[in-house]
Amino acid sequence: MRPRGDAPPTPLLTRRALGACLAAGTAAISLGHRAIAAPVGGSTMDPGLRDAALRGLAVVQYRGDPVGAAAARATALRLAETDPEGALLLRLYRKLDVLPSQSFRADMPPAAEADLRALHESIRDSRPVGFGYTDLSDQVSQRVVLPLVLVNPPQGVKLLAWCLKAEDYRQFFVRAMQGLIPQDGDFTAERMALLKGLADKEGV
Known part of the structure; x- marks a missing residue:
């Protein structure tokens, strides 16, 4: 696609x-x-x-x-x-987000600019994305998610999203994604409810 x-x-x-x-x-x-x-x-x-x-x-x-x-x-x-x-x-x-007094870890590889651009556009358009993902245990899986927000902790850029596979909120390091492709669909009507649920889960 x-x-x-x-x-x-x-x-x-x-x-x-x-x-x-x-x-x-x-x-x-x-x-x-x-x-x-x-x-x-x-x-x-x-x-x-x-x-x-x-x-x-x-x-x-x-x-x-x-x-x-x-x-x-x-x-x-x-x-x-x-x-x-x-x-x-x-x-x-x-x-x-990372605070001004902190810095990003130099030993962490950067996120791919093309992936970041695609994620920013998909968040803006409330459009699902699919990608392969390698977790911290080197386990590889395929994910389709509803992307909600990108954040910037010291370890590197993360996507916070609703994962259709897990049926729950998940965090993904953008640098660990492979083959990211925007998918068909539009979750504009659900975006506010998903953001509220994410804010509640994060305790903010």
């Missing part, structure tokens, strides 16, 4: 663009208790910019800037009302 054609390249995210995404949160602090942080997510925002803004919000509290951390908290509260999916993703990024 062949994957769909490549999506147009995501615009380059500059410091200015990311700053614009987070400016509303900072404004909430300067305006006092009456201010409401503008939503990070929205139908008009480029998905790549939205994801970068969410990941930035997730680590603001670790940067030694209490003003920025307060702005991030205000924005997170607003997200729960204006962008429920974004609020869930933010909670997952806070729990599972």
